[in-house]
Amino acid sequence: MLIGPSTGDKVYHGILLELNRIVEEDNLRPGDKLPSERELSERLKVGRSSVREALRALELLGLITTRRGEGTFIEHYRHNKLFDILGYYLLRDRKATKDLSEMRMILELDAVRLACTRANDKYIQIMEQSILDAEDKIRSGLSPVEEDFEFHRAIARASRNSVLQRIWIPIIEYSKTIRENSLTNEVTLELMIEQHRGILESIRNRNPEQAEERMREHLTHKLVHDISDGRF
Numbered sequence: 001m002l003i004g005p006s007t008g009d010k011v012y013h014g015i016l017l018e019l020n021r022i023v024e025e026d027n028l029r030p031g032d033k034l035p036s037e038r039e040l041s042e043r044l045k046v047g048r049s050s051v052r053e054a055l056r057a058l059e060l061l062g063l064i065t066t067r068r069g070e071g072t073f074i075e076h077y078r079h080n081k082l083f084d085i086l087g088y089y090l091l092r093d094r095k096a097t098k099d100l101s102e103m104r105m106i107l108e109l110d111a112v113r114l115a116c117t118r119a120n121d122k123y124i125q126i127m128e129q130s131i132l133d134a135e136d137k138i139r140s141g142l143s144p145v146e147e148d149f150e151f152h153r154a155i156a157r158a159s160r161n162s163v164l165q166r167i168w169i170p171i172i173e174y175s176k177t178i179r180e181n182s183l184t185n186e187v188t189l190e191l192m193i194e195q196h197r198g199i200l201e202s203i204r205n206r207n208p209e210q211a212e213e214r215m216r217e218h219l220t221h222k223l224v225h226d227i228s229d230g231r232f
Contacts, residue, residue, distance in 0.1 A: 015040065015054040019034070019064075023074065031073060032074050036072075100171060105219050107164060107167060109215055111155050112211045112215045114159035114160065115155050116202065117206065124200070124203065127203070128200060130150040131193060134151075138193070143189075148196075195214065195221070196218075
């Protein structure tokens with residue numbers, strides 16, 4: 001990955017993305033060794049001092065550990081921790097954020113159609129409870145980010161498609177970073193509840209066409225709202 005002669009956030013951004021790519025492509029596990037500072041410097045086309053500073057930051061975050069005379073190794077981090085850190089940097093890129101929303105649209109439209117034919121009472125109850133919990137949060141003056149997440153996760157799980165769920169998890173983790181800042185407007189929150197109830201009704205009625213249309217409207221509104229707030 002070439003990030004050019006840049007400094008600051010762009011350097012950290014590039015190193016984080018490169019680290020993630022290496023971990024995924026090489027199927028690295030906790031305890032495995034990462035490329036040296038020199039190798040990373042050559043790949044990223046930045047100075048070794050910038051690489052060293054970025055790696056030091058990653059070590060403070062608990063993602064890696066450096067052993068004197070041995071090198072840098074992947075730490076035994078929580079599964080989604082890398083998503084959290086990468087999301088902070090990735091979502092500062094407007095094009096990446098828009099691409100993320102488009103990918104989420106593709107996945108969730110298929111997921112809700114599958115949920116209409118595969119969702120059992122367990123998942124329907126989870127969706128209903130997430131709506132009730134969201135309403136409680138709103139009445140308390142809090143933002144229902146986790147409840148919004150739980151509603152959409154229940155739909156993904158109700159699709160009974162394990163590959164779809166595995167792809168959906170990192171995408172929704174990134175998206176939560178946006179939603180934490182956007183689920184604050186009272187009108188937006190009321191509309192979210194109304195749309196969630198409409199989607200759930202379509203799933204209960206086993207109506208995939210209606211469910212897909214309602215999910216499309218729901219996600220499109222989220223995208224337009226985030227654009228209007230300057231998040232893209």
